[in-house]
Amino acid sequence: MGSEPSEDNEIGLNAEMDSMSKGNSGSVEGEGEANEHGGVPQRLPQPAVGRLSLYYRELRRLLDEGEASLNSQALGRLVNVSPAVVRRDLSALGTIGRRGVGYDIAVLVDRIGRVLGSGVHWNVILVGVGSLGHALLRYRGFDRLGFNLKAAFDNDPKLIGTEIGGIEVLDAAELAAVLGVESAELAILALPADHAAEIAATLVACEIKGILNFAPTTLSLGSDVAVVNVDLASELQRLAFSVQSQKA
Amino acid sequence: MGSEPSEDNEIGLNAEMDSMSKGNSGSVEGEGEANEHGGVPQRLPQPAVGRLSLYYRELRRLLDEGEASLNSQALGRLVNVSPAVVRRDLSALGTIGRRGVGYDIAVLVDRIGRVLGSGVHWNVILVGVGSLGHALLRYRGFDRLGFNLKAAFDNDPKLIGTEIGGIEVLDAAELAAVLGVESAELAILALPADHAAEIAATLVACEIKGILNFAPTTLSLGSDVAVVNVDLASELQRLAFSVQSQKA
DNA sequence: GGTTGTGAAACAGTTCACAGCC
DNA sequence: GGCTGTGAACTGTTTCACAACC
Numbered sequence: 001m002g003s004e005p006s007e008d009n010e011i012g013l014n015a016e017m018d019s020m021s022k023g024n025s026g027s028v029e030g031e032g033e034a035n036e037h038g039g040v041p042q043r044l045p046q047p048a049v050g051r052l053s054l055y056y057r058e059l060r061r062l063l064d065e066g067e068a069s070l071n072s073q074a075l076g077r078l079v080n081v082s083p084a085v086v087r088r089d090l091s092a093l094g095t096i097g098r099r100g101v102g103y104d105i106a107v108l109v110d111r112i113g114r115v116l117g118s119g120v121h122w123n124v125i126l127v128g129v130g131s132l133g134h135a136l137l138r139y140r141g142f143d144r145l146g147f148n149l150k151a152a153f154d155n156d157p158k159l160i161g162t163e164i165g166g167i168e169v170l171d172a173a174e175l176a177a178v179l180g181v182e183s184a185e186l187a188i189l190a191l192p193a194d195h196a197a198e199i200a201a202t203l204v205a206c207e208i209k210g211i212l213n214f215a216p217t218t219l220s221l222g223s224d225v226a227v228v229n230v231d232l233a234s235e236l237q238r239l240a241f242s243v244q245s246q247k248a
Numbered sequence: 249m250g251s252e253p254s255e256d257n258e259i260g261l262n263a264e265m266d267s268m269s270k271g272n273s274g275s276v277e278g279e280g281e282a283n284e285h286g287g288v289p290q291r292l293p294q295p296a297v298g299r300l301s302l303y304y305r306e307l308r309r310l311l312d313e314g315e316a317s318l319n320s321q322a323l324g325r326l327v328n329v330s331p332a333v334v335r336r337d338l339s340a341l342g343t344i345g346r347r348g349v350g351y352d353i354a355v356l357v358d359r360i361g362r363v364l365g366s367g368v369h370w371n372v373i374l375v376g377v378g379s380l381g382h383a384l385l386r387y388r389g390f391d392r393l394g395f396n397l398k399a400a401f402d403n404d405p406k407l408i409g410t411e412i413g414g415i416e417v418l419d420a421a422e423l424a425a426v427l428g429v430e431s432a433e434l435a436i437l438a439l440p441a442d443h444a445a446e447i448a449a450t451l452v453a454c455e456i457k458g459i460l461n462f463a464p465t466t467l468s469l470g471s472d473v474a475v476v477n478v479d480l481a482s483e484l485q486r487l488a489f490s491v492q493s494q495k496a
Numbered sequence: 497g498g499t500t501g502t503g504a505a506a507c508a509g510t511t512c513a514c515a516g517c518c
Numbered sequence: 519g520g521c522t523g524t525g526a527a528c529t530g531t532t533t534c535a536c537a538a539c540c
Contacts, residue, residue, distance in 0.1 A: 071521065072522075231302075235395060
């Protein structure tokens with residue numbers, strides 16, 4: 001392992017249209033002015049959001065291991081990003097580094113966590129308990145980031161009433177009724193393409209604010225719901241393209 | 249549903265550093281010159297690759313439904329992208345639309361499929377048969393795109409020897425030996441972060457050309473292996489950030 | 497009439513390189 | 519000496535708008 005980020009060839013993923021494909025590729029607009037210190041800052045380039053998430057993962061690990069500080073080069077190496085990019089990304093959060101020294105890890109974790117919305121609790125529901133839904137229900141790693149899976153829904157009678165990963169599976173027909181009582185901000189869609197649009201419309205009617213969509217279909221939902229798409233087949237195609245291109 | 253792509257707010261996803269975070273954000277370099285007609289063309293903007301994958305999905309569906317042609321506006325609406333972007337993307341393939349008419353769907357499917365590497369057969373192995381690995385083994389949808397899951401590996405004695413989704417689970421200790429006999433170009437990593445680096449190194453030694461990495465860790469592997477990262481927790485964070493920003 | 501393909505302008509993001517600070 | 523933060527240059531991508539074509 002060399003010391004510079006060494007030019008390897010990872011490809012900017014994205015959920016489906018996430019990192020790509022969106023006609024509108026502008027920065028994500030926040031509320032206040034550019035460097036708000038207490039609240040969320042924000043006019044953050046979209047790619048920077050994804051990188052912050054990676055920094056956060058590594059920084060929390062370092063904090064657990066008892067590390068106290070690091071510089072932009074060290075952090076960059078951990079996520080394969082140049083030191084200049086690291087500095088730009090972090091300086092967008094309102095400055096916190098010390099010249100000649102580096103960054104305090106605890107400060108970064110706190111600051112990035114706030115920006116990404118961890119530290120707030122998000123109530124999340126899952127719709128679609130097929131094999132992918134099962135995997136998501138069992139996935140431990142959401143909790144630590146502030147995401148609480150509150151309920152799961154499916155329309156398969158064999159699944160309804162069972163408990164997976166500590167969460168009971170409810171009847172999808174009750175979706176609207178349940179959301180009327182216990183509200184949630186985010187939903188994960190892990191169901192076949194043909195049911196996705198209908199369920200998404202229901203979720204929007206129930207005032208869900210964001211959808212993580214694993215269904216291989218494009219949801220068109222109007223601008224008051226955020227959508228992040230993850231299409232497993234698309235990711236494999238991106239990889240294949242990259243391998244194919246590399247023969248040069 | 250309006251008629252223009254209507255400005256909704258999907259966020260460019262990406263696998264971890266995929267669509268984002270990579271310092272090097274240049275186009276993916278192909279071999280030949282700009283518009284090769286028979287082979288893969290290529291100097292395709294990276295975001296365009298992801299969009300092509302989405303076009304492909306929709307176009308195959310339309311072909312199955314018996315549609316014959318469509319124009320850039322119609323295709324754009326299906327994936328929430330502006331007609332101008334659709335035309336740019338397609339014209340990069342050395343295109344064959346007809347002015348005043350539109351695009352022939354069968355031609356597009358053939359052409360895009362070749363560019364993305366579908367139509368070629370890719371041998372794929374899976375390492376890590378936890379709940380996510382299970383879901384991937386059961387996922388039907390890879391086959392149609394030319395991806396053949398050839399083998400699965402795990403180190404859990406309870407799993408070794410069982411068959412999931414028609415594929416037998418082999419001992420991870422045999423990974424190198426098996427790959428010596430039956431080669432594969434692509435690997436899917438669906439295992440915990442602490443094992444990922446070691447397995448990835450083994451895969452590289454076995455001349456794997458591309459890795460789809462679901463482990464929440466950054467692989468640093470040198471430039472002859474392509475890596476696409478998909479981090480489920482990161483995607484949820486991107487969504488949360490987007491929701492949080494939207495309050496404005 | 498309609499729609500593609502593409503220069504040219506506009507925009508977003510990254511890299512460079514260095515002033516400012518420790 | 520070392521490292522951050524940032525203006526300025528650069529690179530890549532999208533949008534505009536229209537000529538070419540059916």
